[in-house]
Amino acid sequence: MTPSDDAFSKGFDLDLTKRILGYVRPYLRLAVTGVLLALFTAALQPLPAFLQGYAIDQALTPFLSGANTDSAALLRLLTLIVLGYITVQIVEFGLTYLSTLTIGYLGQNVLRDIRANVFTKLQRLHLAYFDQNPVGRLITRVTSDVDAINQFITGGLISMITSTFLILVYMTVMLTINWKLALIAFTVLPVLFVVTNFFRSKMRLTFRENRLQQAIVNTKLNENITGMQTVQLFGRQRRSALDFDHSNRALLTANSNSVKWFSLFMPAVAILGQLSIALVLYFGARLILGEGAGGTGAGAALTVGTLYAFVQWTTQLFQPIQDLADVFNNLQAAMASSERIFGVLDTREEITDKPGAQPLGHFRGQVDFDNVWFAYDSQVQADTPDTDDRWILRGLDLHIQPGESVALVGATGAGKTSVTALVSRFYDVQRGAVRVDGTDVRDLPQYDLRRHIGVVLQDVFLFAGTIEGNLTLNNPEIPHERVVEACKYVGVHEYILGLEQGYQTEVRERGATLSTGQKQLLAFARALIQNPDILLVLDEATANVDTETELRIQEALTRVMQGRTSIIIAHRLSTIEHCDRIVVMRKGRIVEQGSHQELLAKGGYYARLNRLQYAQGDAAD
Numbered sequence: 001m002t003p004s005d006d007a008f009s010k011g012f013d014l015d016l017t018k019r020i021l022g023y024v025r026p027y028l029r030l031a032v033t034g035v036l037l038a039l040f041t042a043a044l045q046p047l048p049a050f051l052q053g054y055a056i057d058q059a060l061t062p063f064l065s066g067a068n069t070d071s072a073a074l075l076r077l078l079t080l081i082v083l084g085y086i087t088v089q090i091v092e093f094g095l096t097y098l099s100t101l102t103i104g105y106l107g108q109n110v111l112r113d114i115r116a117n118v119f120t121k122l123q124r125l126h127l128a129y130f131d132q133n134p135v136g137r138l139i140t141r142v143t144s145d146v147d148a149i150n151q152f153i154t155g156g157l158i159s160m161i162t163s164t165f166l167i168l169v170y171m172t173v174m175l176t177i178n179w180k181l182a183l184i185a186f187t188v189l190p191v192l193f194v195v196t197n198f199f200r201s202k203m204r205l206t207f208r209e210n211r212l213q214q215a216i217v218n219t220k221l222n223e224n225i226t227g228m229q230t231v232q233l234f235g236r237q238r239r240s241a242l243d244f245d246h247s248n249r250a251l252l253t254a255n256s257n258s259v260k261w262f263s264l265f266m267p268a269v270a271i272l273g274q275l276s277i278a279l280v281l282y283f284g285a286r287l288i289l290g291e292g293a294g295g296t297g298a299g300a301a302l303t304v305g306t307l308y309a310f311v312q313w314t315t316q317l318f319q320p321i322q323d324l325a326d327v328f329n330n331l332q333a334a335m336a337s338s339e340r341i342f343g344v345l346d347t348r349e350e351i352t353d354k355p356g357a358q359p360l361g362h363f364r365g366q367v368d369f370d371n372v373w374f375a376y377d378s379q380v381q382a383d384t385p386d387t388d389d390r391w392i393l394r395g396l397d398l399h400i401q402p403g404e405s406v407a408l409v410g411a412t413g414a415g416k417t418s419v420t421a422l423v424s425r426f427y428d429v430q431r432g433a434v435r436v437d438g439t440d441v442r443d444l445p446q447y448d449l450r451r452h453i454g455v456v457l458q459d460v461f462l463f464a465g466t467i468e469g470n471l472t473l474n475n476p477e478i479p480h481e482r483v484v485e486a487c488k489y490v491g492v493h494e495y496i497l498g499l500e501q502g503y504q505t506e507v508r509e510r511g512a513t514l515s516t517g518q519k520q521l522l523a524f525a526r527a528l529i530q531n532p533d534i535l536l537v538l539d540e541a542t543a544n545v546d547t548e549t550e551l552r553i554q555e556a557l558t559r560v561m562q563g564r565t566s567i568i569i570a571h572r573l574s575t576i577e578h579c580d581r582i583v584v585m586r587k588g589r590i591v592e593q594g595s596h597q598e599l600l601a602k603g604g605y606y607a608r609l610n611r612l613q614y615a616q617g618d619a620a621d
């Protein structure tokens with residue numbers, strides 16, 4: 001966890017609050033209704049205890065003291081009070097239900113809006129952003145950080161209003177009925193507020209530590225489960241178990257601290273509650289008995305019923321006081337979360353469409369790299385010296401004619417994949433230009449550019465869904481016939497038909513049940529269905545594919561390339577022998593280019609690589 005993940009270090013911030021409230025504005029009516037309902041509910045709270053006290057004073061005490069012995073009349077009065085009591089409870093039930101529903105609904109709607117905003121923002125962000133921000137962290141933004149904002153609204157702002165109101169209602173009622181006893185009942189409240197605040201902030205700190213340790217345990221679990229094959233292959237079980245045990249123990253300690261504070265908190269609150277009741281009982285009884293001045297109790301300053309009601313009100317006052325102590329913590333925790341969410345929302349979109357960018361319409365498929373200098377490092381600018389190590393492409397000049405197939409070859413890290421990423425404008429170049437059909441890719445709408453480019457990635461990404469959904473990318477406009485045609489063309493149709501539900505078979509676990517070769521063929525079919533003008537193929541090092549599948553892939557590739565500008569990165573030279581041109585790259589520069597035969601004749605890097613691979617092939621045979 002980075003310092004920016006610290007959910008508890010941020011103080012209250014008015015600007016952030018205003019921004020969060022901006023999300024509530026569309027639901028203002030809902031918010032006002034929710035708060036009003038909650039206030040009505042609050043106003044009813046002291047009534048049940050009042051009615052109970054009233055029953056004691058008006059129906060029971062007169063009978064017991066002999067002041068009124070008409071038991072039938074007293075029973076009628078008691079029935080009326082009980083009916084009133086039940087009515088109050090029913091109304092309170094209805095109001096609580098409606099206010100909880102309204103406020104919950106408000107919170108959930110705000111959450112949905114923020115989640116949607118973050119999601120659409122993420123979709124617009126440049127790939128470099130994802131290089132720098134791990135997936136886990138981004139998911140936290142959309143899930144727990146967004147939840148913290150809900151807490152801010154419901155547990156923070158709304159709770160602040162309703163709890164304060166409730167406290168005021170109780171206090172007013174108590175002061176009006178007997179101000180002396182009310183003041184006695186209030187003496188413990190400030191202590192309760194301070195104690196609750198202290199414990200809650202302690203618990204928040206331990207909770208934060210829990211979350212941190214839990215995240216570490218999760219990461220370890222994730223790594224070990226996904227890398228189980230490597231763990232078992234290298235006999236790393238014991239070491240991994242020790243490592244896991246270390247984190248597991250740290251989590252235990254963190255959880256034990258939470259439990260420690262929590263188990264202190266509950267009895268502390270309970271003892272304060274009992275203390276205030278004891279005070280109310282003692283001083284209330286003194287008031288009833290005539291304030292220790294030898295009074296007889298008759299005509300005393302307090303009735304038994306009122307004392308009974310006071311005991312209840314004192315206990316009930318505890319809840320809003322505790323809630324109020326929590327409000328501050330809730331607000332503070334949500335501040336850091338909202339700051340991080342707005343951090344994502346405010347990230348500058350580096351790859352944007354120019355205002356008025358016009359689509360090309362028809363693509364011929366010409367691709368030109370004009371003296372391209374490129375680095376992933378955003379610190380590298382156009383004026384950075386040529387000698388800087390951070391440059392990935394160094395003055396690349398590459399011109400590909402419509403329909404031409406070009407293969408990029410070179411040692412790992414030479415910059416081949418970067419070339420293909422630039423054609424799709426996943427990154428912007430620092431110097432020079434990448435052009436498609438003579439137009440700088442920065443002048444084209446991204447959607448239009450990428451619509452014409454088909455990419456077959458090294459690691460074929462399959463979404464959860466059916467095989468057909470994966471092939472069409474859930475575009476309902478693509479007819480089934482086109483899907484079948486493409487699959488037949490690349491030779492994967494028979495295989496799909498052999499599956500239990502054919503094209504409607506669900507792909508599970510990102511296609512873990514499919515072989516590498518099958519996934520490759522599906523990727524070709526997917527690219528073909530989109531009918532791109534330019535094709536970028538980044539081949540898997542097909543070492544673990546059997547010869548027959550390799551031949552199939554090879555055949556599919558040749559077919560898919562037909563009539564399209566194609567840029568291929570292949571680690572197996574046999575895959576690219578038939579390409580129109582082979583471009584050999586080294587450290588971001590082109591070192592040689594020509595056809596397979598020409599390059600062999602030249603006897604340079606390519607010829608050496610070729611000899612090496614054939615020698616390996618022979619040895620393997």
Ligand SMILES: Nc1ncnc2c1ncn2[C@@H]1O[C@H](COP(=O)(O)OP(=O)(O)OP(=O)(O)O)[C@@H](O)[C@H]1O
Nearest residue numbers: 131376377392410411412413414415416417418419
């Ligand atoms: N997303 C990225 N962020 C930062 N640096 C990157 C990124 N992708 C690649 N690089 C760096 O750029 C250099 C060129 O990488 P590139 O993937 O283009 O090489 P390549 O020739 O395709 O290599 P390979 O054959 O191994 O796929 C490498 O040094 C790599 O570390």
